[in-house]
Amino acid sequence: MGARRIASFKTTSTECRSVSTLLKDAISELLIRHGPSRAPAIEPSVLRLARRLPEGRGDLRGAKNYEEIAVRLKTALGRGERLTKAQARDGAWCLWQTEVAIAEEPDLLKAFLAQVRALRHKASSRALAFSYLISFQAGGPGFAAVASVLRDLASVMGEPFEVLHHKLQIFDEERGPRLIGDAAFAKRKSPAAILEESGLRLQQVLAGGYVEPCARRVLQRAAEDLRLPALERLDFIQLVAVKGGKLNFPTHKDLVANALLLPHRDREVEKNIKDRTLDFLVSLEGLGDPRTRSGNWVGIPQARDVAINWLTELALRQFLDVVAAVNPNVNWPYRRRFWEAMHKSGAISGAWVVLDSEGTKEAHRRFGRNVPFGRFGYGSSGVQAGHAVLLLRIGSGMCAEWSFDGKCRFWADSQRKGAPELYKPQYDADELRTGNRYAPVEEIVHIPHQGQNAWQHKAARRISSMTGERFNSKDYM
Template sequence: MANNLRDTCVRIANGLATFKHRPPSITPLSRLAGQLQQSGGALERRAAKDYDAIAGSLMQAVVAGAGLSNRQLRDAAWCLWSTTPALAQNQATSDALLRSFLLADSPRPFLTLASSFMASFSDQMPAQKPTSDTLAALAIRWGGPWGILQQKFKFFDLTQGPRLLARAVIKQDKPATDILKEAGLSAINAKSGYAKAVTVSLLDQLALGGEKDHIARLGRIRRYALTEGGKPLYEDLRPNLIEALLRPFENVTAEKPVRDAFLEVVLYLFGDPRLKPENWSFVPAVLREIVQRWLTEQSLRQFLDIVDRVADDSMWRYRRAFWEGVFNKGLIDDAWVAFGPDGKRLAKELFGKEAKFASLETEGRQIESGHAVLLLHIGDGVVADWSHNGKCNIWSDATDRSAPRLFKLSYGSDEIRIRKGSGNYETDSLLSLMHLHSPTYHWQGKVAERLRRMTGVQIKQPDYRLRK
């Protein structure tokens, strides 16, 4: 039995030795991998070499008129912009190198040049136009993913490439990486120069109305121009960001939920301009005015909406109608709110964690947790209107030493009222008025007259009459 098994194994071994069709030394899988590499399916990365030294020797070779091998051309691609010396800074050297890339008999130098170009891409890079023209020609010659991208997006064109890819990102609501993968190219480096150029173009197109739906535009900005934590992908693109966020509102009235959604992002990115004006020094005046107007309306709404919930005030709806009427007349220049504990909690729930307001602190007497005070700049004066049974306090001159200043982060009760105790108080420059006889519009008429003296604008009863 053992001899028979041994003889059989020997015969099989001898047969394999003389078999004419041996297994190929290059497997189909290896061949496929090679084809993928040749077609440019992956962006290349710089190897760990001393490219400064390589750049120096390559420059000498080019000056001497020596021909470069494909391997040298691939090294040269990484030495065009990011080495000392940068070969692209010398026009004669860069022209000679680009001619060599055009004459190369292998796609590998082109693939490396394309990867280097994307990594270093900027509008300041030397030899940018001749390099982009060379890459465009080579992409058509060698085909593959780069050829597809060149035909579909004019990918290597300095302006059209980023613009058309950014347009596709907006239209398809896909990251550029996914669009590139669909063409067969591996993920673009999010920090590459080309990726930044696409982001610039995306923001600029959104600023000019590239997405008509405001909430959809906000979503694209969040997904494609901000990090997962909500910070800018590129700090130096803050001017482009603010334009994309706000410019489409220049001649448009946005709904309250839309304004609140944009304010949350804007305030997180740039801070509240009322509290951090230095952060807004670079923002065009028209865009600052949009945010200022929204914040004024939001602060007024914070007060009215929150007090609706926390104040036990049967006459409250008359106060709401009055101040909304004053706002609609365009008399409120700035608004700020100070909340007790209940109001602070509800304000964050209703208006988002970036909503800004002040704390109302105990001073001399216990402030109820639901108390709130609305502070307004109207004309030359300041108004502090208290919730609950509090009074409406008006300083006709905002420069009066006793007048409160808006946009502090906390207020004591005594600094935002004119007098303690019950009863009214009235002088030429001061008014402390209880909210009495609201259904007959008694206090509203007296406040409206005081505001007329401060602004020159008459507010008539139909402007603030309660609509039942």
Template sequence: MSGLKASVRALRTVFRPALSIPATTRIAREADKIGSVASGADSPKATKNYNLVANEILDKVISTCELTRREARDAAWCLWETVPALASDGATVTSLVSATEASGRRQPFRALASSYLASYAPDRSRIAEISAVLMRLAAGMGKPWASLQNDLNLFHVVEGPQNLARMAVQRNISPAAVLTSYGLGAVNAQSGFTKFCIATALEQLRDGKELRHDVRLQWVKTFALRDVRELLFQEHGPLVAEALLFPFGNSTPDEDVTDKFLAVLLRLFGDPRSQPAKWARMREAAAIVRRWLTMQSLRQFLEVVDRTAVARMWKHRRAFWGAVYDRGLISDAWVVFGPLGADAARRSFGKDISFATFDGGTVDRGHAVLLLRIGRGVVAEWSHNGRCIIWSDSEAPGAPTLHLSTYHPAALRSPNGESPSLSVPVFAITHSGAEFYAWQSKVAGKLHQMTGVRIPLSEYQVK
């Protein structure tokens, strides 16, 4: 027995705080994370200083190695969130488990079960021991605990969160709402157990447990985000992105689907083209988003300019650049809008979309430029009566860089006027003879020189 007392005294010595213990401890704030006692749950008393309670429990274990039912209830709230944390000492945990099992009453069990849910994390000290006693006792504790353990194996340290997450996904409700449906009460969405279950549910969505894209998007928006605008838990960021994107695989969904998913992702993480640091933890997801944004930028340019351009000319440009995209030649795209185009783009694609604007210079309010990375080169496709300009080497002096926020118009124009020769470093051509595919065939020839891919007339011919 002297060895046991020495180990408990050592625990007090190691964890005794150098500063005075605050009147309001972290464990008191856990009261908001679990429903009321009437619903079968328990909560710590906000008026108690559980840091002091933890020290009193240690004194009791030193002197008797036994805890009363009331002490066991208090000790349950001192396992992980107090200083000292009682779960760090095996003797104290053994005394708590013994008192809870010997009591035969629901109150110590409720406290232990509620503390487990509030503070759950799979790597918590002695979490498996607490899990085991809860599994043994749950069947005799009535509603809601018996049903939760029977249906979900809730207190199994590994299977419990997985089963709860699976049911949440199947029923399209949050893990907290599943627990509430069993009568547990208003379990807070930020409790440790709910937090871990949301992460598990996101992993299941990522791995294809819900292939209906609209349902998956709605689940993430409702239960993993706060007000649909920010992450409920910042550490869930990569899981959220992967759950939204990975089930698509290498396919690109319809435009209305990509627009809805991009609206959420760009609001949460920004544009990976201009804010790559925010996507550093999720490079594979970023690659998918960049691919979708390339197509969206092409659509921005075509659809916005489509409203003011001459239809007989514009339909040929739409057909040509659509054929270039379909061939997989466009690795990146970025749009520069004048004031009219910027307003129209936000109305059509949402205020969180990314594009650039003109900075000074002489340019019509409705004009726009589509910047494309093709092979080693960069293309500037001007709207209306502007030219198509191609720099063979995107790293050459004077070649425009994609993803800037503003551009001076002169930086996107040919330095030598029109130069439709394949031998010059800056190719430039006006969009004349569209009906006879004059400019298209010359641009296709330039792209073939740059990429080795020849696009035949049949692929960009207007049907």
């Protein structure tokens, strides 16, 4: 019985081996005929995720209590203990970003850097480099000493630091930001893009402290370079300085204004460029409209003067263009020519437009939503749809130019109580007609448009008496 089972098993095994051999032969023949399968090997999802991570992410701060690590590190360094590689790597994040900041104590920093230099450990060196770039502050405590060590360890860190060190001197406090800023300016790219091109792609670094002096260098170069075309200048400065409508570095507000305005001091600039530039600048937190937030522009008087000059012209256009759009009138070109001539002569030192709801919509459509203007208060008497007023500071006085068939009114003293004020967000219509217990010294009706008694001559004489300037009728008629 047992012998039969053994014989049967042997037979079955032989048959299985025979079938297996036949199957292998069949597969081999198919492979010969059709070639091997070209389906890609399935890569584990963990490896795919790791492959997409920016290089160097593993060298960043981990989920550890670095405040405690900093305290222990200070104790160890104070006792002269030898650090492990793990302690050196973690210690790199305790130089500036912890309450116990090792970099603020020169003796401790010197001891720490001596051990990091001696270890020549890749992970510790890279962690120190990332910490330096993220926390960087020109002239800050310990940065010069750390930079010196990083220059010695560049070859230990591997890419991208070795290339960045040799190509852009990234571990030189002064030369590095200057070289990166110059490269960004030459290529019309942001400093972050220059670093990315060289292999440094971690967002914490690209938005870190080291990028600040690089961007500063770009903005300084842009303010000095007169060759950059106006539209390209605006787009480039926005690329370098702003993300999501906010300044990357709030301390750069003055640099941004200078870069956008100073090169245009003595140049003619297209109106749409002026409008876009002003709409951008007044939207920035920390700057705003220099007419209503003059304190934000104290440190940049030349840029402020350019901005106010442009805003004065813009207020004129807000008035002239908006009224022409919402209430077309054959007599309007006479007013446009007169007031544009007065502005060109320098007689107008400040301007502010007051609009109703229809004018507000048109102004937003034409000039953007950020440049401010005044509005008629709710319930203002005698205000028709599309009504507008142009307030002008002329010499020491004030002028209120009404749209439609409204009059042009002059007050001799803009500082006297009761005279209309510039730059208010809301106005009552009556105060722009009669003042507040301070009546206008002259009211001019806008007829006729030609001849010796033309309204333009009367207005020009009044403006001449307020400014001491003489005007040629050929310029304003």
